[in-house]
Amino acid sequence: MTSLVRGLDAVLDLHDEAGRLLVAAVVDTCVNVDDSADLAILGIREQPMTPAGLQVLFENAEEVTRRGPRGFLDITLTSERSHWEPALRERGYERAYSQYLMERPGDVLLPRLSGLLPEGWHWMDAEDDQLADYHRVVSEAFSKVPGAFVPPLEEMVGALRRGGRRPRVLSEGRRVRGFATVRVHERASGAVGEVRSIGREPALRGAGLGEHALQQALTLLQQEAPIAKFELEVAARNEAALKLYQRHGFRIVQTMPVFRRDLSRTG
Structure with missing residues (x-):
């Protein structure tokens, strides 16, 4: 992962009073059609993020993106992170597209x-x-x-x-x-x-x-x-x-x- 970010400052290691909250990285060295950096969540505590925690995460990720070569920041919401949507919309994020997770049985x-x-x-x-x-x-x-x-x-x-x-x-x-x-x-x-x-x-x-x-x-x-x-x-x-x-x-x-x-x- 460190080869896909510009430096250690692009790796976000967030803590609160209970300990480590989340580890994420702003991936911004990769070429892509939308000129976007991507917020990759590497590890997160099981309980939902608080509004204050989300604000800190988004602020840090946006600051890293502004210093880099990409003009946009993408954040993917899995089902476990669907509650992030209101906070994202408040900060001016809009739905750009969707990713599908697809499966098929292994024994077929x-x-x-x-x-x-x-x-x-x-x-x-x-x-x-x-x-x-x-x-x-x-x-x-x-x-x-x-x-x-x-x-x-x-x-x-x-x-x-x-x-x-x-x-x-x-x-x-x-x-x-x-x-x-x-x-x-x-x-x-x-x-x-x-x-x-x-x-x-x-x-x-x-x-x-x-x-x-x-x-x-x-x-x-x-x-x-x-x-x-x-x-x-x-x-x-x-x-x-x-x-x-x-x-x-x-x-x-x-x-x-x-x-x-x-x-x-x-x-």
Whole structure:
């Protein structure tokens, strides 16, 4: 997370008389279509935030955003944070769009693909010489997608080379044509497989590669753990992706409004 913010001052560690209240970060180094910083909640006490606590949080997050390169601040309201809405509206935030949380059971057979990959194309873990091309494809794929944040090339490559799971890339020779990234979460109800991102070069839209990328992601998750359910998030405005997920058995289980404030015209 520290590579996605401009400095330690963008990490908000709030306390009250009972101890630590919340840890959050203003993510503002990532390129996105709306020129927005994003308030990422990293940890929060179970009880609802008080009006005073919310005011301190919003004031700090807005001050960090004003000092940075982005003109807007986005705050996503999950169902647990729905009570934040009145306080946000009082500060001039407006609903910008919505994110859907989608799920499908892990024990349902994956649908058969409708077509084959082009000859010579194959899935593989991204190697060092492909990381810059992977960043290019991710940037192109998400350039017009609301809520998609792409870190700078140096930050992404550095994080991947330091360790962790490499993205799965669809390769034609050494050229990256598509990608899939996943993560497994261990929860009380069982292992949850998260499809973090899938995509392909925009010029290849309509070639059926989104189906292949989604199938690759689900297969990777099934190979890693006995998955109880799959989940992913998608912007409600991203109709093509929404239809793809619904065709593959995902259903909307939660709508998360994203509230935005224009801070470029405030002092």
